[in-house]
Amino acid sequence: MKTVFTSDVQAQCVNHVGLITLNRPKALNALSLAMVRELTHVLLAWQNDPQVYAVVIRGSNKEGPFGAFCAGGDIRYFHQAALAGDTTLEDFFTEEYNLNHLIQNYPKPYVALMDGIVMGGGMGISQGAALRVVTERTQMAMPETHIGLFPDVGGGYFLSRCQGAVGEYLALTGQLLRGGESLSVGLADAFTPAEHLPVLWDGLTQQPFANGEAVLTWLREQTQASTAQAKATAPAWLHAEVDAVFALPTLQDMVHALQGLSDAQGADSWAAHTLSALRHRSPLMLHVTLEQVRRGRHMSLADDLRMERDLVRHCFHTDHLSRRGTSSETVEGIRALAVDKDRQPKWEPAQIEDITPEMVLPFFVSPWPAVAHPLRHLA
Helix, strand or coil: CCCCCCCCEEEEEECCEEEEEECCHHHCCCECHHHHHHHHHHHHHHHCCCCCCEEEEECEECCEECCCCECCECHHHHHHHHHHCCCHHHHHHHHHHHHHHHHHCCCCCEEEEECCEEECHHHHCCCCCCEEEECCCCEEECCHHHHCCCCCCCHHHHCCCCCCCHHHHHHHHCCCEECCHHHHCCCCCEECCHHHHHHHHHHHCCCCCCCHHHHHHHHHHHHHHHHHHHHCCCCCCCCHHHHHHHCCCCHHHHHHHHHHHHHHHCCCCHHHHHHHHHHHCCHHHHHHHHHHHHHHCCCCHHHHHHHHHHHHHHHHCEHHHCECHHHCHHHHHHHHHHHCCCCCCCCCCCCHHHCCHHHHHHHHCCCCCHHHCCCCCCC
16 A cells, blocks of 8 residues: 555555554654554555555564564654644644554454553554454553653543552553563453564465454464363462552552551562652652543543543643743653653652642643534544
8 A cells, every 4th residue: 555644654455455554663663643644544545445445564674574662652753742832743643643543343354463662652553453462472551641741642541441449550660571461351352472573464365265254263262272272371470469459549549558568568569669660750640640530431532532631731731830931741751761761850849759649640631622622523
């Protein structure tokens, strides 16, 4: 299929299967606005094309196909655009969230081969898939609180639907899920050894498929044995203490509980490591994230994406907190992690205990009337 916006997304229909390769390996396939637009263009063209039965998406690394799926949005671009007042930043989030909604509601089977890094925006283009396939190389996370953001691209929707309080835990800590661990929490459906991915890809171009459901059936059959084996081992961190702590009403309650467990169990315990992780995140955005996930649990995807569009607007346009430009938690977090790389963000306020509801709730007030919301058409 001829590219329109960028060659960083390669798409072709072979054997009635729409095959998409993210091809920006030097950036771990981080999504640019052009890539979002190309993906949207391709999926809209294929959704009503009777010659396309199903869609399968993969990433690439510097050596070739697979090895990395998508590291998220291009956070360096976020930083530059925010400081420059570049209005394309608004377009990026509106169009990215539209794409997330399109994938979740796609009328044909959409399959994501999630090999390597799958984070942030990479989750947004995979969690809505009819079949989410991981490998032993998969490194999955929603680490946005590390940069003073929140788990967007529908994170309030799909994380909140993990069992118990696992969604709160993953959203707040950014815990990395390796290999088949994502199967245990409902963020993947199938597992295959990475070395088997080229066999699956080639098979998609050769098997006689009658329809989209036949594509799904074949892929499930090919991954059935390895999936069962991967499901047999649960993540070491997935234990009763996760629910006991992260189901508590407030972040302050969680910190207090973790401190008690850490004191009792020692400096090398899960509680101690978890408490340390939270202490390094933006206190303000931790509170915003907890509120987001708990609201998202009772929302449709469309409503959740509208909420997240409001939130991300407030993250870069912080008039409601008298914080603009570099005083944005998000801009500061990206500076510390990806620009200056000093890993010493200056969060404001600096302590979890210093956050008040009056600081958090304005994030959830939409800056647009309902009739003018950029995602008003989502259903």
